[in-house]
Amino acid sequence: MSDAALARGWHFRRPSVIPGFGLTLGFTIAYLTLIILIPLSGVVWRTTGLGWTEFWAIATDERTVKSLQISFGASLIAALVNVVFGVVVAWVLVRYRFPGRRIVDAVVDLPFALPTAVAGIALAAIYAPNGWVGQLLAPLGIKVAFTPLGIVVALIFIGLPFVVRTVQPVMEEIDREVEEVAATLGASRLQTVTRVVMPGLAPAVLTGFALAFARAVGEYGSVIFIAGNIPYVSEIAPLLIIIRLEEFNYAGATAIAAIMLAISFLMLFVINLVQAWSRRRYGYGT
Amino acid sequence: MDVSIRKVRKEFDRFPALRDVSLDIRSGELIALLGPSGSGKTTLLRLIAGLERPTAGAIYFGDEDASHKTVQERNVGFVFQHYALFRHMTVADNIGFGLKVRPGATRPTKTEIGRRASELLDLVQLSGLEKRYPAQLSGGQRQRVALARALAIEPKVLLLDEPFGALDAQVRRELRRWLREIHDATGHTTVFVTHDQEEALELADRVVVMSQGQIEQIGTADDIYDTPNSPFVYGFIGESSSLPVRIGNGELWIADRTIGLPAPDVADGDATLFFRPQDVELLDGCGGCIAGTVAATRRVAGTRRVELEIGGERQRVEIELPVGHPASQQSRVAFRPRRYRVFPARAA
Numbered sequence: 001m002s003d004a005a006l007a008r009g010w011h012f013r014r015p016s017v018i019p020g021f022g023l024t025l026g027f028t029i030a031y032l033t034l035i036i037l038i039p040l041s042g043v044v045w046r047t048t049g050l051g052w053t054e055f056w057a058i059a060t061d062e063r064t065v066k067s068l069q070i071s072f073g074a075s076l077i078a079a080l081v082n083v084v085f086g087v088v089v090a091w092v093l094v095r096y097r098f099p100g101r102r103i104v105d106a107v108v109d110l111p112f113a114l115p116t117a118v119a120g121i122a123l124a125a126i127y128a129p130n131g132w133v134g135q136l137l138a139p140l141g142i143k144v145a146f147t148p149l150g151i152v153v154a155l156i157f158i159g160l161p162f163v164v165r166t167v168q169p170v171m172e173e174i175d176r177e178v179e180e181v182a183a184t185l186g187a188s189r190l191q192t193v194t195r196v197v198m199p200g201l202a203p204a205v206l207t208g209f210a211l212a213f214a215r216a217v218g219e220y221g222s223v224i225f226i227a228g229n230i231p232y233v234s235e236i237a238p239l240l241i242i243i244r245l246e247e248f249n250y251a252g253a254t255a256i257a258a259i260m261l262a263i264s265f266l267m268l269f270v271i272n273l274v275q276a277w278s279r280r281r282y283g284y285g286t
Numbered sequence: 287m288d289v290s291i292r293k294v295r296k297e298f299d300r301f302p303a304l305r306d307v308s309l310d311i312r313s314g315e316l317i318a319l320l321g322p323s324g325s326g327k328t329t330l331l332r333l334i335a336g337l338e339r340p341t342a343g344a345i346y347f348g349d350e351d352a353s354h355k356t357v358q359e360r361n362v363g364f365v366f367q368h369y370a371l372f373r374h375m376t377v378a379d380n381i382g383f384g385l386k387v388r389p390g391a392t393r394p395t396k397t398e399i400g401r402r403a404s405e406l407l408d409l410v411q412l413s414g415l416e417k418r419y420p421a422q423l424s425g426g427q428r429q430r431v432a433l434a435r436a437l438a439i440e441p442k443v444l445l446l447d448e449p450f451g452a453l454d455a456q457v458r459r460e461l462r463r464w465l466r467e468i469h470d471a472t473g474h475t476t477v478f479v480t481h482d483q484e485e486a487l488e489l490a491d492r493v494v495v496m497s498q499g500q501i502e503q504i505g506t507a508d509d510i511y512d513t514p515n516s517p518f519v520y521g522f523i524g525e526s527s528s529l530p531v532r533i534g535n536g537e538l539w540i541a542d543r544t545i546g547l548p549a550p551d552v553a554d555g556d557a558t559l560f561f562r563p564q565d566v567e568l569l570d571g572c573g574g575c576i577a578g579t580v581a582a583t584r585r586v587a588g589t590r591r592v593e594l595e596i597g598g599e600r601q602r603v604e605i606e607l608p609v610g611h612p613a614s615q616q617s618r619v620a621f622r623p624r625r626y627r628v629f630p631a632r633a634a
């Protein structure tokens with residue numbers, strides 16, 4: 001009876017001609033556990049040692065709330081800005097052939113490779129009120145370095161390649177013929193781009209947005225050099241965690257970390273749902 | 287809408303893809319551009335659509351010079367081999383796209399566009415699929431949607447680039463007949479590109495045979511098949527056998543023998559004889575005929591193909607015999623083409 005049930009019933013693994021399922025799945029799970037799951041559950045474990053009232057006190061502490069607002073708010077703005085600029089950069093790289101194109105293409109990857117602290121110092125130097133760009137903005141009353149705006153600038157810097165590198169290959173895949181057909185149907189160039197090309201890119205843009213956003217939320221090195229780190233104004237959550245650690249307030253640090261973890265997980269989950277939905281509909285990049 | 291192509295030339299990086307092509311397409315006609323790849327047929331189609339600009343020459347829609355009009359202004363329906371549907375839009379939105387992008391003054395209302403889309407879906411026999419996405423359709427269905435989308439803008443000319451090339455043989459035959467019906471029902475001037483001669487000959491009112499950027503011959507299926515006017519057309523359309531011959535005194539000679547075929551209009555000298563393998567009569571004796579040793583025989587569907595080696599130079603030609611014919615058992619066969627054409631060697 002059990003044999004028959006097994007034969008008909010649900011299988012954990014579908015029969016496949018590719019060998020090594022057990023080995024690779026085992027490796028994947030062991031790897032994810034060691035590198036990601038154990039450290040993260042450690043965070044949650046330490047937080048539970050805190051007790052609910054204490055945790056709630058830390059979570060609703062004004063400094064914590066402000067720092068989380070700054071972290072997620074700046075990351076959101078930076079990711080949105082990167083979506084616009086990233087798509088434009090990808091468009092230029094995919095659609096036009098110009099001298100120096102390969103150099104521009106390579107420059108896009110620099111934020112990947114550069115130590116983020118170096119980026120932070122460089123940005124701070126340039127955008128400081130006496131820096132190259134800062135002194136042009138100062139007469140206009142715009143202060144970038146050592147303000148929340150500086151955080152956004154740093155996060156735009158580190159997030160840009162994520163959007164460009166996810167959108168670029170999908171954009172390359174879009175058929176010229178689709179645009180030509182739109183033109184024969186009477187669509188202007190602008191209509192073709194906004195109604196035909198861009199909607200097709202939506203899933204890839206969403207992926208790029210999610211990556212840039214996630215990266216920005218976790219960023220530390222570049223931000224602390226340009227932010228000024230004024231509590232309640234330009235102090236990001238990861239920095240607050242470090243501060244708590246330096247005060248040997250491990251429980252306080254892990255509590256903030258757990259909150260960040262929860263919010264990030266929730267947002268990425270929602271973005272993934274939206275992505276799955278749009279991918280089913282639009283088809284590009286599947 | 288009449289379309290007139292006048293001495294159009296198109297070069298890509300100085301490489302001529304079309305060399306001074308002229309062609310008159312009558313209103314309501316169904317025209318096939320037929321040729322091997324690289325013959326310029328797709329380039330010609332794209333020039334009519336305005337997707338390419340001619341290097342020289344002009345294209346007239348009716349009495350109007352359309353050469354410098356943009357694609358959008360030309361109002362042509364274009365169907366690509368790989369459908370080029372908008373995959374983020376439903377079938378209905380795809381079909382309605384051309385109406386939706388019109389400027390406010392000439393744009394129909396939303397309900398009107400929806401009604402028009404349903405009407406066209408009926409025409410292409412896909413009623414009820416309005417809400418589907420292109421990814422949920424088969425290849426044949428996608429191409430029908432692409433055609434409905436092109437028809438939605440009431441184009442002056444309908445242009446199809448290898449419309450059935452990506453479909454399997456059975457769907458292709460079905461859609462071919464169906465396209466003819468649609469054409470007869472709507473009366474659009476239609477030009478389609480194909481490399482499939484069967485498709486061109488069966489479907490089109492007139493076939494334009496192209497080769498190396500030039501038009502070789504324009505005519506009905508009968509004209510093209512029965513009286514090819516160049517060695518290229520003879521070789522490209524249908525089966526053909528060719529044999530090098532010599533013209534002397536208005537007669538054909540192979541080596542030092544006449545073969546009993548007159549060629550009054552061809553100048554003396556070397557020439558090439560073309561005939562269809564099935565258009566031959568077998569002879570018993572050989573007083574003025576082509577004779578050769580049987581080199582190979584093959585069964586092809588209802589007939590038998592015999593390959594003969596002719597003369598001292600062992601030139602091979604193919605002829606077709608009924609399956610039961612005793613000649614295929616012989617080692618030597620003599621025959622004479624019933625219909626043939628001779629082209630001077632220079633042209634061949």
